[in-house]
Amino acid sequence: MLDTAPAGVETELTQFFAAARLRASDYGEHYVALWDSLEQASRGGKRVRPALVLAAYAGFGGRDQALVAPVAVSFELLHTAFLIHDDVIDRDLARRGVANIAGQFNDRALAHGAAADQAGVWAAAAAILAGDLALSEAHRALAKLPVDVRTRLRLLDLLDRAVFVSAAGELADVTNSSARHPLTMAEVITTLENKTAVYSFEAPLQAGAVLAGATAEAIRLLGRYGRLVGVAFQLTDDLLGVFGDPLKTGKSVTADLREGKQTALIAHAGGTESWSLIAPYLGKIDLSDEEAERAREHLRACGAKAAAEGLAYDHSRWAIEALEPALIPADLRASLTELANAAVNRSR
Amino acid sequence: MLDTAPAGVETELTQFFAAARLRASDYGEHYVALWDSLEQASRGGKRVRPALVLAAYAGFGGRDQALVAPVAVSFELLHTAFLIHDDVIDRDLARRGVANIAGQFNDRALAHGAAADQAGVWAAAAAILAGDLALSEAHRALAKLPVDVRTRLRLLDLLDRAVFVSAAGELADVTNSSARHPLTMAEVITTLENKTAVYSFEAPLQAGAVLAGATAEAIRLLGRYGRLVGVAFQLTDDLLGVFGDPLKTGKSVTADLREGKQTALIAHAGGTESWSLIAPYLGKIDLSDEEAERAREHLRACGAKAAAEGLAYDHSRWAIEALEPALIPADLRASLTELANAAVNRSR
Incomplete structure (x- = not known):
């Protein structure tokens, strides 16, 4: 069977989100919360796509784990972006029984005194933007590759x-x-x-x-x-x-x-x-x-x-x-x- | 005053959309229509961002129009993507009095016999995906640059x-x-x-x-x-x-x-x-x-x-x-x- 994605990919993702959260702190608590929600969304899966990238790379003799990790991260974040935007299209506020990004920002808006229809706008904004950010990093991880x-x-x-x-x-x-x-x-x-x-x-x-x-x-x-x-x-x-x-x-x-x-x-x-x-x-x-x-x-x-x-x-x-x-x-x-x-x- | 973005940028955009439409034709009429709508959305603006890219490039002595055109296109498509996703967040079906992508796909769904709530899903799907496609090309145009x-x-x-x-x-x-x-x-x-x-x-x-x-x-x-x-x-x-x-x-x-x-x-x-x-x-x-x-x-x-x-x-x-x-x-x-x-x- 495929190996699960090794520690290198998790480390790469953890570092990416830590850096993003630090940057986001210049832009207010809601934006930090958006990045927290995005990281959480990216944690839900089984890392099938990274495992496939790594298996094919190793299978054909690739040995540079630092080189392949961003490629694995790219396809994982692409997946995260698609799931997030898919939920917006389907108007879902939960995934696997847990509040998704839209659900979390709907609750957040209500906790900040927003009316119900306005909470729907917070929810849509957060989920669409989170998907855009994940999609952007999927592209960036490949574009930066030293090859x-x-x-x-x-x-x-x-x-x-x-x-x-x-x-x-x-x-x-x-x-x-x-x-x-x-x-x-x-x-x-x-x-x-x-x-x-x-x-x-x-x-x-x-x-x-x-x-x-x-x-x-x-x-x-x-x-x-x-x-x-x-x-x-x-x-x-x-x-x-x-x-x-x-x-x-x-x-x-x-x-x-x-x-x-x-x-x-x-x-x-x-x-x-x-x-x-x-x-x-x-x-x-x-x-x-x-x-x-x-x-x-x-x-x-x-x-x-x-x-x-x-x-x-x-x-x-x-x-x-x-x-x-x-x-x-x-x-x-x-x-x-x-x-x-x-x-x-x-x-x- | 700034020059308007010259023909090179328009040519680059036209070629990009022509190629995408041809590719899309393998995936059915709705997807071709999505690319048509996306091209139309990208045509609405004044090309301020391309003009700024070109002005700064020329101002500092840049002369390679083929090199700078994709950079100008990148920022224009980034703008297109943001406007499209902004409309989804604001639940707008029109921009400047004309049906936007969501509005066009809402109509399209109704014409294909979809119920009203289902038409809303077509509209959201088309607009979210169109924004994702524009955002992706914004990244890709820079990532491919021969520099x-x-x-x-x-x-x-x-x-x-x-x-x-x-x-x-x-x-x-x-x-x-x-x-x-x-x-x-x-x-x-x-x-x-x-x-x-x-x-x-x-x-x-x-x-x-x-x-x-x-x-x-x-x-x-x-x-x-x-x-x-x-x-x-x-x-x-x-x-x-x-x-x-x-x-x-x-x-x-x-x-x-x-x-x-x-x-x-x-x-x-x-x-x-x-x-x-x-x-x-x-x-x-x-x-x-x-x-x-x-x-x-x-x-x-x-x-x-x-x-x-x-x-x-x-x-x-x-x-x-x-x-x-x-x-x-x-x-x-x-x-x-x-x-x-x-x-x-x-x-x-």
Whole structure:
């Protein structure tokens, strides 16, 4: 399995936030609080993207931990920025049950005597600005890197593609959710790939490999692996969001149904005769546990569960097949193979 | 006066958007529309920031127009990003009477059959993502610059400071507007400086000078000039927002009063015995033209208009005084002096 991101990345992030907080203290308590909230937001994750950057870098012989750490930090802060702005778009005031930046500044405004609608403006301002600050540092960490011009331009292009494609995926996710009919399976997969797989898997792996001086062909294969494994992870997430064990995953198994989320399950069901039985449950705000269970039975019976599981396994397998032994070093291949297997074998 | 930004900057921007639109076409019509909206948003302005970059660069002997153009583009796109995200924070669907990105995507969602609340999500998503894309390109334009390491790091630091300080100013602007009492004059000036003067005047001038190889002392003076002239401009804007001629400025003279905007006028009035006469008009959503005229009379009578005008002139004069003849080349000094005079001599 991948190593967790080592201490160097945490140190780099801690130093960045300590310096920012010190600078922010010249601009008042609210701005210091904004940086505290941003640091907290960046602490929530599993550091998947840094781990991928470091694995690819080490896998292709990279040894300079001080050089690779800012690249890992760049992709982690890009992720932080996207999550924060995603929450603004979805109007969420909490993430994983804890007040997010908007939620914290909504409370802060009320504590400072602001009216409710004004508190909403504080919340939006804080979250939008925090995302902008994280996004800016993601760019800056790469731009400052002491590497040759060619390497820098290639890293900048990877980051550029990550931002460009993720924005397309995020926009598609929003416009898709207004669709009155189920999406096609191809539309679902493309959105998963664009919104998350490119910036979370493809780009971090390729950045680590570029920095280590891997060949163009190896970098291409890592990109292919990253897109496929990213889709496998998300297909599995969506399965766990309906059929998982909340005690093990920490994820509700009714929220996606209530929201009418357009997943691979729904895309499959939409093409079967069971659709008219399933559709009434989707997007039903007050869906009961019994109704959710009935929706699950229909999704099983029409083959949607099996189809989504099959697709997740296919993507995991295709990802592993992309790791050509002649081009991807054995140690890296072993850990990426393990990661691809783990993507689809999670507790449910 | 400053030259308007020459064709090189427009060409650079046009090429950037043409390339982005072509790339976006792989991701569906909504994403192409997003890039169209972003380009349109970037077309609205007067290109003040590019003009300042180019003036400082040429003033210190810079001659490579292909080198300076991306720096000018960087600060223009930074401005575009801030305006777009500012509109999201203020929940505005229009800018200067024309539908902004959020307004355009709200309409687009409704045309595609989305419900009203869902249209609001399209609007927020489009505007937040468009701002992120503009901000990313602002960073990328500098990061790609073919200059020596030291120059690149100095330019990146200027951009970093611009983002950091503007975010502080924007947040302060929002939190200040919840204050139940008038701000102090110092608070008003600091917010104008942080929110706008640093990124719009200080940083573009310093970036042009850094790129041309100006001395540290000259760069410091340009920064001082930029902050002061930026404040002079905004103090005058706020005067025109209450006492201007809408036919000449295109600006409402009741909107700021209705909104209860915390300007230098209000800060001065807050410290006088007329405050209790003025306060009831501020933030009154349905303020009539007659009431606005009465508020103006009180603001004149208590000396607020004269005080704000005096402060604007002081900042303009201090800005000019910062341009030490021994350090700032004569041609640049002449055009910056003219700019500082124009800042406070605008039609009202």
